[in-house]
Amino acid sequence: MALFGQTFITGVLMGGIYAIIAIGMTLVMGVMKIINLAHGALMMVGMYICLVLFEHAGLHPYVALIPTMIALFIIGYLLQKYSIGRVSGVETIIPESQVLLTLALGLAITEVIRVIFTSNYQIIHPALTGEYWHLAGMTIEIPYLIGFVIATIFVALLHFFLARTDLGQSVIATSQDKDAAVYMGINAERITNFTFGLGTALAAAGGVILMPLFYLYPHVWHPYLMKAFVITILGGMGSTVGALSGGLILGLAESFGSTYWGPQWGEVIGFIIFLLILLFLPGGLKRIIGR
Amino acid sequence: MLKVNNIDVYYADVQALWDVSIEVKQGEIVSLVGANGAGKTTLLNTIAGLLHPTKGNIEFLEHDLTVKPNHRRAALGIAHIPEGRRLFPEMTVKQNLVMGSMSREAKAKREESMDWVFSLFPVLKERTWQAAGTLSGGEAQMLAIGRGLMARPRLVMMDEPSLGLAPNLVEDVMKITKEVNSQGITVLLVEQNIMHALRVCNRAYVLETGRVTLEGPGEELLTNARIKEAYMGI
Amino acid sequence: MKKGLLSILVVCVVALLAIPACAPAKPSPAKPSVEPIKVGMNFSLTGSKAKFGEMNMNSATLAFSDFGIDRINDRPVKITEEDNRSEPATAKSAEEKLATANKVDLIIGGYSSSCTEPMTSAAEDLGIPHIIVTGSKDAITGKPLEWVFSGPRVPASHYGDAMWEFIDEVIIPGGVKKVALLYEMTDWGTSSAKSLRPKLEERGLEIVYDSKYNSEATDFKPMLSKVKAADPDMVIPVSYLTDAGLLVRQATGLELDILAWIGQAGGYTMPEFAELAGKDANLIFSTTNWNPKAAWEGTLNGIKWSGKKYSDEYVEKYDTEPDYHGAQGYAAGQIAVDALLRAAEAGNTINRESIRDALDNTDLTTVMGVIKHHKWTDEMGHHYYHQGLPPTYVIQWQDMAQEVVWPEDAASVDYIFPAPLLEQ
Structure with missing residues (x-):
């Protein structure tokens, strides 16, 4: 029973953190209709900014979260405005030139970070790292729990923002019909830039949450990009509830898979889910849960 | 109010409008009629800013529209109700209406405008929380018009509002058009259903292959022999 | 005054630029252009295993500079690096590129076993001597290979x-x-x-x-x-x-x-x-397989070395402590230097064949201990070819x-x- 409980808790906590990383991608995908392959690399940039803030300004990652998110919002906004956005609508040989551009950006960003910080693993030990709660034979790593709480708060705030504010509704409207949004007087370009910035900031928040738990190196983002991608497909484009439930499902699937099926299968299960969703539920969970 | 002066418009290399001039005066309903591909939608899209004239200019209430970015036109008081309605399908009726009132002035009057739209289209009120994608054709058209009205426009451009609607609903749409106009809003109407378009309007322009070939009061054109022959098969 | 300084500066710059341009004009004996001795490095410099690949390569490169062989027999020694991105397919193509496009005489490389295996099979096919650094899967040297040498690596079952x-x-x-x-x-x-x-x-x-x-x-x-x-x-x-x-x-x-x-x-x-x-x-x-506290030391090309000295030097240069992956890289460098020197000493032209023959006869104390490329069989009956056995x-x-x-x-x-x- 303790094993089941441990597996469940591990899955839920991890799933919450996956969700915040994925939600940025799902937003951008909703508005721009492209997979942003630079998403993971931008998350990694946020982690390095957090590292610098910790090492040079002594800010705990949970404090550094806010300045890091602001920095990444600005980086995302400018990147979209001056780079990815420019390719939009331009006729090229390859129809998905924006996707390729985001891939190139992701790789370039990684190399720049590698040149600045080397590929050495960077590890920080802020307060609470390695602290545990023991509960009925189960163990909860406290930074996981805090990370999960932060992630769910952000997901809830985002949900509220999208559903209840004019700006949020403009993001949704743009993602559903860009031209119609322009007829409504919405500056769709600016909304797209804003969404990209917001998505990037949320990815950075996900990265920062991971800082007290893991280690950092320039390629750290690879598995998270894939997971975000899976969750985006699983949850459906542009859906916050979808991303949260997708994150939880993936976290739980990985956790139960590695406990009961063998640890080498944990990650495989994510991709099996991905395939099943594409084959049998192409609209994602959004189709089931409404919005 | 709106003056289109001698514009030429191209789609890539193909010229779609040739030296087109029209004028819409305050309080009028003006119809643009013509066959499929005559350039009616092109003209609306150019006024909406989706296309740019290579020659000529467009004036709206002393503003030169050709130099304004397209998302600014809503704030100037032009509402575009596009062909195919272009609702936000996964947003509710209410959210769609809210999206219609994003300019600063419209935002201030949002509650009031919504009551007004609901009084014009009571059925929308019943559907407040329903996703726009689940509305029937007629309801969807009402929502599209309602959403346009939420901007508190001075000029409403309607592109084929009766397209795909059952005949009795087409009558309703024309009634609505009159009603909107009676609220002091100028209407520029594009319609393939020429009988309806001419009957409802004050004046009309006939477009043929990208050129204005006829203009005049609606009733007058209704009796025009050439119109009868070309469009009504009489 | 300022103008004066500026013009002096301009003259200096022009003079500096002109020097290399003048150089070929100097009368010099018509030297036959010498092909450098080319050493290829095939490592994971990016990708998930970059950390180890970098340490492997930095150390191997360090050995070349430590033992002062920038020329042998009047031929300069040139090192060419290839990044295999920690991917087996890239590792193979990097090996092929080094062998055929860059025409190197010797390749050092291999961190992860999954990259080392395709590398060494490519080396064998193309007939180019290859020194394995880390890749430790037993089977890599479990078959007789003519061109592949595995001195510093320890087979996994002997870790x-x-x-x-x-x-x-x-x-x-x-x-x-x-x-x-x-x-x-x-x-x-x-x-x-x-x-x-x-x-x-x-x-x-x-x-x-x-x-x-x-x-x-x-x-x-x-x-x-x-x-x-x-x-x-x-x-x-x-x-x-x-x-x-x-x-x-x-x-x-x-x-x-x-x-x-x-x-x-x-x-x-x-x-x-x-x-x-x-x-x-x-x-x-x-x-x-290694620790700087292990007491290996010796002399190579007349230059004294020790495990401790290597470790200190590495820390100074790369600001991080080397572990056995570094020592394996360094040892691979030592083995390569030794083989090149012996190939030259024997009066041979330095080419792939003479380097291979020299590696066949390696008997050298390195930072990893005494290395011989010989054939042996362990107590489980596994055969190893061209394989050393550094102590653990x-x-x-x-x-x-x-x-x-x-x-x-x-x-x-x-x-x-x-x-x-x-x-x-």
């Missing part, structure tokens, strides 16, 4: 030679009966586990948990919960670096109650392990530092056993 002695003399008498075996799922982990199992069983140790895992995972708690439920006395993990740190940290968090955690080198011997695992690193054992050690983390604890005569401090994860 633990010192450890088995330690287990027999300390661990089993100390009351350990049940063992959990965890290993990362690439070639290295699986081939290590395969050779660990019979050796554990023949000692009467019961394997109560046995599973592979993905080293790139971030949360091992599901697996560790099962380990805990199996209640072992000892954990033997085969891990890379990040998984090593996380495993120890998360196992400590789960209050896994054991007498010893004996890592199979890999991540457990890297300085970063202590950073990753923090205080939880304390008392963790690991086998290791057991280290224990004590006060955040690695100390050699076995063999006893080489120990830098006494071992601490039992060695539980939890701070008592």
Whole structure:
């Protein structure tokens, strides 16, 4: 029973953190209709900014979260405005030139970070790292729990923002019909830039949450990009509830898979889910849960 | 109010409008009629800013529209109700209406405008929380018009509002058009259903292959022999 | 005044620019243009294993500069680097590019086994001498290869030679009966586990948990919960670096109650392990193929070297401590330098054939110990070709530092056993 409980808790906590990383991608995908392959690399940039803030300004990652998110919002906004956005609508040989551009950006960003910080693993030990709660034979790593709480708060705030504010509704409207949004007087370009910035900031928040738990190196983002991608497909484009439930499902699937099926299968299960969703539920969970 | 002066418009290399001039005066309903591909939608899209004239200019209430970015036109008081309605399908009726009132002035009057739209289209009120994608054709058209009205426009451009609607609903749409106009809003109407378009309007322009070939009061054109022959098969 | 300075500056700059331009005009004896001796490096410089590949390569390169061979027989020595991005397919194409496009005379390379295997088979096909650095899957030198030499690498099933002695003399008498075996799922982990199992069983140790895992995972708690439920006395993990740190940290968090955690080198011997695992690193054992405290020293090309000197030099240059991956790189460099010098000494033209012949006769003391490329067979009946057998050690983390604890005569401090994860 303790094993089941441990597996469940591990899955839920991890799933919450996956969700915040994925939600940025799902937003951008909703508005721009492209997979942003630079998403993971931008998350990694946020982690390095957090590292610098910790090492040079002594800010705990949970404090550094806010300045890091602001920095990444600005980086995302400018990147979209001056780079990815420019390719939009331009006729090229390859129809998905924006996707390729985001891939190139992701790789370039990684190399720049590698040149600045080397590929050495960077590890920080802020307060609470390695602290545990023991509960009925189960163990909860406290930074996981805090990370999960932060992630769910952000997901809830985002949900509220999208559903209840004019700006949020403009993001949704743009993602559903860009031209119609322009007829409504919405500056769709600016909304797209804003969404990209917001998505990037949320990815950075996900990265920062991971800082007290893991280690950092320039390629750290690879598995998270894939997971975000899976969750985006699983949850459906542009859906916050979808991303949260997708994150939880993936976290739980990985956790139960590695406990009961063998640890080498944990990650495989994510991709099996991905395939099943594409084959049998192409609209994602959004189709089931409404919005 | 709106003056289109001698514009030429191209789609890539193909010229779609040739030296087109029209004028819409305050309080009028003006119809643009013509066959499929005559350039009616092109003209609306150019006024909406989706296309740019290579020659000529467009004036709206002393503003030169050709130099304004397209998302600014809503704030100037032009509402575009596009062909195919272009609702936000996964947003509710209410959210769609809210999206219609994003300019600063419209935002201030949002509650009031919504009551007004609901009084014009009571059925929308019943559907407040329903996703726009689940509305029937007629309801969807009402929502599209309602959403346009939420901007508190001075000029409403309607592109084929009766397209795909059952005949009795087409009558309703024309009634609505009159009603909107009676609220002091100028209407520029594009319609393939020429009988309806001419009957409802004050004046009309006939477009043929990208050129204005006829203009005049609606009733007058209704009796025009050439119109009868070309469009009504009489 | 300012103008005057400026014009002087301009003259200087123009003069400087002009010098190289003038150089060819100088009368010089018509020298036949000499082809450099080209040494290729094929390492994981980006990708998931970049950390190790960099250390391998930096050390190999360091050996070349330390032993001062920038020219041999009037031919300059030129090093060409290829990045295999930690991907097997790229490793193979990088090898082919070095051999055919860059036309190198010798290749040094190979961190992960999955990259080393395609590299060496390409080297064999193309007839170019290749010195393996780390890639430790047994089978890589398990067949006769003419062009592939494996001096500094230790075959995976021999990583633990010192450890088995330690287990027999300390661990089993100390009351350990049940063992959990965890290993990362690439070639290295699986081939290590395969050779660990019979050796554990023949000692009467019961394997109560046995599973592979993905080293790139971030949360091992599901697996560790099962380990805990199996209640072992000892954990033997085969891990890379990040998984090593996380495993120890998360196992400590789960209050896994054991007498010893004996890592199979890999991540457990890297300085970063202590950073990753923090205080939880304390008392963790690991086998290791190298430690700067091991007392190897000697002279090569008239220049004195020692393990300590190499380690200090590396720290100074790259600002991070080398571990055995670095020493293997350095040793590979030493082997290459020695082979090139001997090839030249014998009066041969330095080419692929003469380098291969020199490597065939390597008998050299390196930072990894005495290396010979010979054929031998181990007690399990595995054959090895062109394979050295560097000695191994057991280290224990004590006060955040690695100390050699076995063999006893080489120990830098006494071992601490039992060695539980939890701070008592």
